[in-house]
Amino acid sequence: MKKLLLIMPDAHMHKIILGPIRKSLREAPLTLTTLAAMTDKTRFEILIIDESIDPVPLDYQADLVGISVLTGTACRAYRFADHFRELGIPVVLGGPHVTIIPDEAALHGDAIVIGMAERTWPQLLDDFLSGSMRSRYEDNDKEKSGWLADVPSPRIDLQRRSGYVLPDTVQATRGCLRRCDFCSVSAVWPKFYRRPVADVIRDIRNLPGSRIAINDVSLVDDVAYAKELFTAMIPLKKTWGGLATVEVADDEELLDLMYASGCRYLLIGFESFNQESLKNIRKGFNRIDQYSEIMRRLHARDISVQGTMVFGFDEDTTDVFRETVERVQELKIDIPRYSIYTPYPGTPLYDKLMREERILSHNWEDYDTMHVVYRPARMTPDELYRGFKWTYEESFRLRHIARRLGPKVTLNSAINFMGNLTYKMFVHRLRHDPRYEAPHGYLDTRPI
Ligand code: SF4
Numbered sequence: 001m002k003k004l005l006l007i008m009p010d011a012h013m014h015k016i017i018l019g020p021i022r023k024s025l026r027e028a029p030l031t032l033t034t035l036a037a038m039t040d041k042t043r044f045e046i047l048i049i050d051e052s053i054d055p056v057p058l059d060y061q062a063d064l065v066g067i068s069v070l071t072g073t074a075c076r077a078y079r080f081a082d083h084f085r086e087l088g089i090p091v092v093l094g095g096p097h098v099t100i101i102p103d104e105a106a107l108h109g110d111a112i113v114i115g116m117a118e119r120t121w122p123q124l125l126d127d128f129l130s131g132s133m134r135s136r137y138e139d140n141d142k143e144k145s146g147w148l149a150d151v152p153s154p155r156i157d158l159q160r161r162s163g164y165v166l167p168d169t170v171q172a173t174r175g176c177l178r179r180c181d182f183c184s185v186s187a188v189w190p191k192f193y194r195r196p197v198a199d200v201i202r203d204i205r206n207l208p209g210s211r212i213a214i215n216d217v218s219l220v221d222d223v224a225y226a227k228e229l230f231t232a233m234i235p236l237k238k239t240w241g242g243l244a245t246v247e248v249a250d251d252e253e254l255l256d257l258m259y260a261s262g263c264r265y266l267l268i269g270f271e272s273f274n275q276e277s278l279k280n281i282r283k284g285f286n287r288i289d290q291y292s293e294i295m296r297r298l299h300a301r302d303i304s305v306q307g308t309m310v311f312g313f314d315e316d317t318t319d320v321f322r323e324t325v326e327r328v329q330e331l332k333i334d335i336p337r338y339s340i341y342t343p344y345p346g347t348p349l350y351d352k353l354m355r356e357e358r359i360l361s362h363n364w365e366d367y368d369t370m371h372v373v374y375r376p377a378r379m380t381p382d383e384l385y386r387g388f389k390w391t392y393e394e395s396f397r398l399r400h401i402a403r404r405l406g407p408k409v410t411l412n413s414a415i416n417f418m419g420n421l422t423y424k425m426f427v428h429r430l431r432h433d434p435r436y437e438a439p440h441g442y443l444d445t446r447p448i
Helices: 031-037 071-086 096-100 102-106 121-129 197-206 223-236 246-250 252-261 275-280 288-300 320-331 348-355 381-395 398-405 411-432
Strands: 002-008 015-018 021-027 044-050 064-068 091-094 111-114 136-138 145-147 164-166 192-194 211-214 239-244 263-271 304-311 335-340
Touching: 002 031, 002 071, 031 044, 031 064, 064 071, 071 091, 071 096, 071 102, 091 096, 096 102, 096 111, 102 111, 111 121, 121 136, 164 211, 197 223, 223 252, 239 246, 246 252, 246 263, 246 288, 252 263, 252 288, 263 288, 288 304, 288 320, 304 320, 304 381, 304 411, 320 381, 320 398, 335 381, 335 411, 381 411, 398 411
Parallel strands: 002 044, 002 064, 021 164, 064 091, 091 111, 111 136, 145 192, 211 239, 239 263, 263 304, 304 335
Antiparallel strands: 015 021
C-alpha cells in the first residue's frame, strides 16, 4: 500500500482562528476529495490536508505528494513541492495555475496535470505504480461543451468536517459561457460542462448535512439543465446556497424552482454601478437599471444576496467608493463583498495590462483580489487600496448593517446578521494584519 498526501495550500480565505481552533468560513473545497475518490483505495492510503484549516505534516513519509495550485497560492505550493522533493518524494502539481502557466509549475514538480484531472489522474497513478510516471498529463478533450460523467462522489470521509462552516459541498456544472475580462474561469475550463443530474442528486444524498453549498461558478448558464436539477432536488429537502449571474432573476419560473429546491442564498457578481465599466469588462449583460428589480425578486422569495463589487476599473475615480457604499445600502444587499480588479494570468485583462505596461507586481501572493498589482487609470495604487479598505470598514459599521437588513427579524436576517459580523471581523484583520498593510509587495514569510 502506497501513501498519498494531497495538499491544498492556505489561500488566506476568510476563516476564524481562536488559539488552536481554525475554521474556514467558506464551503469545503471539492478538489482533493474528488481526486481521492478517483484513487484506488486498495492501492493507496490517502491523507488530505487543506492548509486553511490544518498544518501540512512536513515529515509525512509519503510515497507521492499531490498539490493543488491556485495563482494566489503558487509560491507557497512551490515551497511545499521543493521541500518534499528534497526529501526524495515525487510531487505532482495540478490546478488552475498549473493549467495556465504549466512551464513555471514544471520547474517544481516531477509531474504536472494540465486541465481537468478527472480524465488523467487514474492513468497518472497507474504510471506511478509501474514506475513510468510522465512529466506531463493533459486533458485533451476538444469538445466545446459537454458532459462530465462518471465522476464518483467525493471522499468526504477524509475531510475534517468541523473545519468548515459549510462542510457539505456539491458541484453540478463546471466552467462558464461568459467571458468577463478579469475572470480566469474560461482560461482554466474553456468549455462548459454539466454533470448528469442523477450523479449530482446521488452526491447530494450522500451529504449528511441539511444545508449544502453548490460551488458552481455559473450554475444557471444552461437554464433548462438548471430547472431539471432544481426539480430533482425538491424531494431532498435540503437548503442550499450558490452562485449565479444577475440574469437568474429574468426567469420567474426558474426563481420559483430554485426556492422550492431549497435555495436561500445566492452570491451574485454585480461588480459595478457604472454601465460603461460593465461593457468594457465584457459584463454588459449586467444592467444597472435592473439591479433594484433583481433584489426585489430575490428578497420576495426570501433568498439572501451576497453581492460582489470590484474596484479599479478604468472609469473608476476615488468617488467610486462612497457611491458604491450608498448604492449597496439602497439596494439592501444583505452581505456586500469587495474586490480589487486583479489581472490573473491567462485572462484578457492580464494581456491588456501587460501590453500597456501597467502590471506592478508578478508576485503571485499579491494575486488575491485584496492587493493592487497594476497601475489604475484614474487613481494611484495607494488611493485604490485605501478606498477598498475604507469601503469595507464603512459598509460593515453596525448602523449600516442594521439598515441593510431592516427591522424584521427572521431566520434569514439572523443568519445574515451573523454573516455581516463575520465580515466585520475580517475588516478588523484588514486594518491590523501586516499582510494588508501595503497595496502590493506582500511576501509570505511564514515557515512552510
Ligand atoms: S465572472 Fe462569473 S460570469 Fe464572468 S466569466 Fe467569470 S464565472 Fe462567468
